[in-house]
Amino acid sequence: MFKSVFRPCAAVAKNARMTLPVRNSILMPQMMVSPIRFYSATTDRNEITQRVVDVIKAFDRTNASADISSKTLFHKDLGLDSLDTVELLVAIEEDFDIQFPDKVADELKGVEDTVEWIANHPESE
Amino acid sequence: MLRQGITGLTRVSRLLRVGANSRPALSGGIRLYSKAASNAALKFADDAALETHTDTEAAAREQTVTRAAATSSPSEVIGSSTSALQNAYAENTGFGTRPIYLDMQATTPTDPRVLDTMLKFYTGLYGNPHSNTHAYGWETNKEVENARKNVANVINADPKEIIFTSGATESNNMVLKGVPRFYKRSKKHIITTRTEHKCVLEAARAMVNEGFDVTFLNVDNEGLVNLKELEEAIRPDTCLVSVMAVNNEIGVMQPLKEIGSICKKHKVYFHTDAAQAYGKVPIDVNEMNIDLLSVSSHKIYGPKGAGAVFVRRRPRVRLDPIFSGGGQERGLRSGTLPPPLVAGFGEAARLVVQENDADIAHIKRLSEKLTKGLLSIPDTSLNGSAEHRYPGCVNVSFAYVEGESLLMAMRDIALSSGSACTSASLEPSYVLHAIGKDDALAHSSIRFGIGRFTTEEEVEYVVDAISKRVKFLRELSPLWEMVQEGIDLNSIEWSGH
Amino acid sequence: MSSLTRTQVLGLYKQFIKNANNFNDYNFKNYFLRRTRASFRENRDVKDQEKLNLLYTNALKDLGVLKRQSLISQMYTFDKLVVEPLKTEHE
Numbered sequence: 081m082f083k084s085v086f087r088p089c090a091a092v093a094k095n096a097r098m099t100l101p102v103r104n105s106i107l108m109p110q111m112m113v114s115p116i117r118f119y120s121a122t123t124d125r126n127e128i129t130q131r132v133v134d135v136i137k138a139f140d141r142t143n144a145s146a147d148i149s150s151k152t153l154f155h156k157d158l159g160l161d162s163l164d165t166v167e168l169l170v171a172i173e174e175d176f177d178i179q180f181p182d183k184v185a186d187e188l189k190g191v192e193d194t195v196e197w198i199a200n201h202p203e204s205e
Numbered sequence: 206m207l208r209q210g211i212t213g214l215t216r217v218s219r220l221l222r223v224g225a226n227s228r229p230a231l232s233g234g235i236r237l238y239s240k241a242a243s244n245a246a247l248k249f250a251d252d253a254a255l256e257t258h259t260d261t262e263a264a265a266r267e268q269t270v271t272r273a274a275a276t277s278s279p280s281e282v283i284g285s286s287t288s289a290l291q292n293a294y295a296e297n298t299g300f301g302t303r304p305i306y307l308d309m310q311a312t313t314p315t316d317p318r319v320l321d322t323m324l325k326f327y328t329g330l331y332g333n334p335h336s337n338t339h340a341y342g343w344e345t346n347k348e349v350e351n352a353r354k355n356v357a358n359v360i361n362a363d364p365k366e367i368i369f370t371s372g373a374t375e376s377n378n379m380v381l382k383g384v385p386r387f388y389k390r391s392k393k394h395i396i397t398t399r400t401e402h403k404c405v406l407e408a409a410r411a412m413v414n415e416g417f418d419v420t421f422l423n424v425d426n427e428g429l430v431n432l433k434e435l436e437e438a439i440r441p442d443t444c445l446v447s448v449m450a451v452n453n454e455i456g457v458m459q460p461l462k463e464i465g466s467i468c469k470k471h472k473v474y475f476h477t478d479a480a481q482a483y484g485k486v487p488i489d490v491n492e493m494n495i496d497l498l499s500v501s502s503h504k505i506y507g508p509k510g511a512g513a514v515f516v517r518r519r520p521r522v523r524l525d526p527i528f529s530g531g532g533q534e535r536g537l538r539s540g541t542l543p544p545p546l547v548a549g550f551g552e553a554a555r556l557v558v559q560e561n562d563a564d565i566a567h568i569k570r571l572s573e574k575l576t577k578g579l580l581s582i583p584d585t586s587l588n589g590s591a592e593h594r595y596p597g598c599v600n601v602s603f604a605y606v607e608g609e610s611l612l613m614a615m616r617d618i619a620l621s622s623g624s625a626c627t628s629a630s631l632e633p634s635y636v637l638h639a640i641g642k643d644d645a646l647a648h649s650s651i652r653f654g655i656g657r658f659t660t661e662e663e664v665e666y667v668v669d670a671i672s673k674r675v676k677f678l679r680e681l682s683p684l685w686e687m688v689q690e691g692i693d694l695n696s697i698e699w700s701g702h
Numbered sequence: 703m704s705s706l707t708r709t710q711v712l713g714l715y716k717q718f719i720k721n722a723n724n725f726n727d728y729n730f731k732n733y734f735l736r737r738t739r740a741s742f743r744e745n746r747d748v749k750d751q752e753k754l755n756l757l758y759t760n761a762l763k764d765l766g767v768l769k770r771q772s773l774i775s776q777m778y779t780f781d782k783l784v785v786e787p788l789k790t791e792h793e
Contacts, residue, residue, distance in 0.1 A: 162708075162712060163712075163715055163739070163742055163743065163746075166712050166715050166716045166719065167719055169716070170716060170719050170720055170723070174723075182709050182710075182712065182713035182716070183709060185712065185713075185716070186708065186709050186712060
């Protein structure tokens with residue numbers, strides 16, 4: 081019971097902290113709570129890495145056995161081809177609510193590159 | 206409740222985002238609108254949901270109540286199926302409620318690409334395709350003719366040989382009534398089979414009333430016509446042989462090419478009802494010597510309410526039209542064509558050609574998985590030929606289970622025990638009777654239809670759910686209990702009823 | 703038309719995946735994902751620039767259809783299927 085109430089809240093918080101406040105102003109005014117927003121200003125690389133790793137784990141075409149760390153490379157370690165990599169990046173984009181420009185996407189070869197780019201573009205779209 | 210609200214919001218916000226990212230024309234349009242509108246109106250526009258949700262569960266519940274009420278006596282069977290139903294629902298928490306659609310022989314979902322083609326006819330291209338004095342007519346006519354080309358292409362016909370109708374029922378009636386009526390001076394005989402769709406059987410019966418002789422050929426226990434019997438049935442005054450390409454209940458595919466050559470040899474017109482076959486199994490009207498062929502749009506992911514009939518031009522097949530009127534469609538089918546439906550049908554036909562390889566491979570793979578899963582349940586059997594079949598239609602008998610109670614226990618899977626036209630009655634299927642199944646087995650049969658949009662996950666769910674519930678229902682069945690005890694059911698003398 | 707770059711093709715693939723993902727309808731979403739994956743892989747070894755350009759032009763048309771129809775799918779929604787988990791996407 082508690083679990084089911086708690087889960088959607090966590091989901092919303094996660095969602096809200098990375099979205100642009102402007103976009104939310106009409107749709108979700110009650111969710112523009114400041115404690116959530118200040119988090120994105122001090123983007124924590126470890127936190128981002130953890131989230132990227134979680135997305136990769138949930139991605140169903142990876143080698144499940146692979147131990148994923150910040151050094152993991154998409155092609156070499158996970159066995160993803162260029163098209164799979166695109167799909168993984170889409171999953172990451174959706175989780176973080178960001179957009180990798182096409183030129184950047186082609187350069188992202190592993191977890192570290194991706195985390196680095198996200199950390200440098202906290203409010204990118 | 207809370208969760209539902211949140212999901213809704215997320216969805217709307219995603220929708221707006223997508224809208225903003227999409228084609229410049231679209232977002233430009235929106236911006237233009239908001240500039241013109243006052244602030245209040247703008248606020249209203251943003252608050253109003255673009256999303257419109259259809260609650261299908263309420264309708265399903267209502268239907269269940271109505272059905273239960275219609276059954277007069279609360280017999281044991283109803284009681285057991287109700288508890289099976291509750292049993293089935295308890296385990297599904299955390300998932301949606303809308304059933305998996307596995308009734309592809311009844312109709313198929315409209316392909317989004319088809320809808321995309323159709324929408325422009327509801328938004329701007331509203332001209333009458335038969336108006337030849339202005340651009341509104343010309344532009345619609347162009348689309349209609351393009352659709353005709355696509356429809357013809359599937360069966361290697363000439364576009365001029367395609368007559369658009371409202372569906373396969375109309376096409377079948379046109380042929381079964383029109384051809385004999387035209388040749389009635391010299392020809393008085395029609396040949397068809399016992400496993401045809403109701404509309405062919407009924408149209409043939411109507412011709413009996415008009416003084417024609419009709420031969421209804423039997424099929425063997427695989428559902429196939431005997432070619433020798435067919436040839437022997439042809440008389441000097443036979444004008445038409447009508448044999449369906451793929452059966453709608455058991456998916457059995459008739460040997461069209463062989464039938465075609467027999468008909469050609471005896472100079473008899475050959476019609477095939479290809480509603481379930483068109484775009485799904487290879488058909489070439491020239492190679493197979495087919496003179497007339499009926500098609501339905503909504504069986505190939507096109508819109509409902511459209512169909513076509515192929516009428517050979519060389520050598521010319523003549524038929525009396527059913528409709529009198531302005532002489533559209535070579536005078537065979539008067540009345541203004543519905544361009545949205547015709548164009549949607551054309552796009553659906555284009556897509557079955559384009560997607561042919563992918564669709565066939567996908568459907569075959571899922572069909573094998575489903576058949577294997579279902580037949581691994583004890584005392585089950587596949588109805589109809591295992592070899593000559595369209596894989597997207599799998600008809601299975603579950604002995605010692607009442608088909609209706611199984612269907613009632615399966616609100617989470619949309620299935621049918623036969624054709625949609627007859628499933629309202631509790632009469633067992635005449636097709637299954639024709640292939641020699643007894644009442645009990647005919648009553649315990651279920652048809653599974655797989656299509657382009659069926660997923661592997663759905664098939665896995667269905668195999669699992671059916672296995673569990675057949676087991677559950679059998680445990681409640683006294684017959685099953687007797688069989689388990691080794692009693693031969695045929696040895697029992699049933700006392701009156 | 704100038705020659706097609708790898709980045710362009712991957713960008714196109716990304717657009718297809720994103721738009722297919724946007725379908726609210728379970729069956730349509732999975733179908734378009736499946737077809738997108740298969741057709742891009744089918745054509746991955748095409749080297750002929752002329753053929754590539756034709757594929758690209760047709761793909762752009764299909765992408766337009768996908769964009770419009772995924773939007774419509776989000777506007778006209780129905781209950782989730784019994785195989786669809788009800789949890790939110792950010793689980």
